[in-house]
């Protein structure tokens with residue numbers, strides 16, 4: 311279904327000019343893509359592929375990964391759904407809450423994080439809007455860290471009162487760093503649910519910028535899909551920064567009573583030029599290969615990668631009797647496989663191979679099965695994230711010498727194979743699994759102290775109780791010796807006196 315025009319349209323661009331980054335010729339304007347151009351709803355979205363070159367994107371990824379004060383957001387089952395952090399600038403001190411998650415105000419911001427964010431803001435906005443004065447650059451940003459393809463963001467609109475997006479124009483500019491992910495946009499129905507038939511699929515690659523402008527937050531929703539299940543745990547991490555303009559500051563913010571407003575069209579200082587496809591460009595079909603632009607789509611689970619993005623499916627086309635998503639349909643037609651897909655498959659194949667090799671040598675005390683039991687009964691090593699696999703490899707007791715080499719190789723490979731070059735060790739740190747690291751350290755310490763006895767959990771507890779018992783017995787015998795000594799002394803004194 312196309313995005314049918316609204317019966318009661320929003321204000322026309324002519325009567326109410328709009329601050330539109332996508333219409334001012336900034337960025338690498340010739341590569342800019344118009345993803346949504348819906349004048350009746352005043353909804354506009356643009357993508358600037360590779361606005362950041364690969365070297366800068368990698369540098370900023372590493373800086374933010376290490377310096378941002380990430381907070382883990384957990385789902386209903388205690389799993390980490392993603393990590394976030396919130397950044398405010400220009401004197402603003404507002405916190406940020408969405409859904410039932412509160413992500414700000416971040417407690418302590420290190421100077422490295424502040425510097426990285428300021429540099430990044432300057433780089434992106436001096437490129438996208440060269441005429442815009444720096445004091446009009448956005449005053450806040452929400453950052454998301456997706457450790458793998460299982461972490462995501464559900465359907466939502468960034469329509470909180472802070473940004474005023476429910477009733478006025480509201481621009482949001484998003485930068486993607488790291489692994490490629492799929493971003494979907496759809497129209498909102500009367501119950502604030504996305505309308506499946508209007509889904510627009512966008513791939514966001516390392517260094518890409520996407521803007522959502524005008525009334526996008528009022529009429530549409532967006533969603534970052536999870537990747538297909540068997541590949542998701544191996545998906546390279548991604549960082550996303552979404553800059554926003556806070557226009558209604560919170561009561562506790564220093565800027566509460568200052569008149570802050572988002573920039574308007576004249577602040578761009580250039581005449582806006584509207585793209586050629588001004589009339590109706592939605593739904594945006596560009597990511598689909600040419601031959602699949604027109605054939606009918608059905609909402610199904612892809613028969614090849616089993617990806618069911620939302621409500622059991624995603625847009626699929628029929629290819630040789632099979633219903634396939636656009637990635638599998640392209641691969642099926644012999645088109646070049648995306649480098650992320652290729653890398654993920656290779657990483658998965660290698661690591662699973664190593665684990666199976668370790669499994670075969672059944673001389674390990676801490677068996678793969680016991681690890682599986684502790685981790686909710688998964689049986690297939692291919693379904694584990696590299697992080698979990700590594701934690702298992704590290705928890706294996708008394709790895710025989712020949713296997714130690716295999717383990718070291720697997721770890722070295724993991725460290726070098728991620729697309730962005732960041733090692734899995736770093737990933738462990740960023741996930742903030744401090745409790746597990748603390749316990750591992752404690753365990754290692756105990757192992758060193760009692761090499762013959764130390765085991766996990768109950769065994770360690772037994773060790774402590776038996777130690778207590780021995781200590782108590784020792785003190786009792788010491789007391790008995792002291793007592794008898796005392797008695798002897800009094801007896802001797804009595805004899806001497808007599």
Ligand SMILES: O=C(O)CCC(=O)C(=O)O
Nearest residue numbers: 452454463468534550552
């Ligand atoms: O990661 C993304 O691309 C989307 C993030 C997002 O929608 C948000 O932070 O509100």
Ligand SMILES: [Fe+2]
Nearest residue numbers: 466467468532
């Ligand atoms: Fe969002």
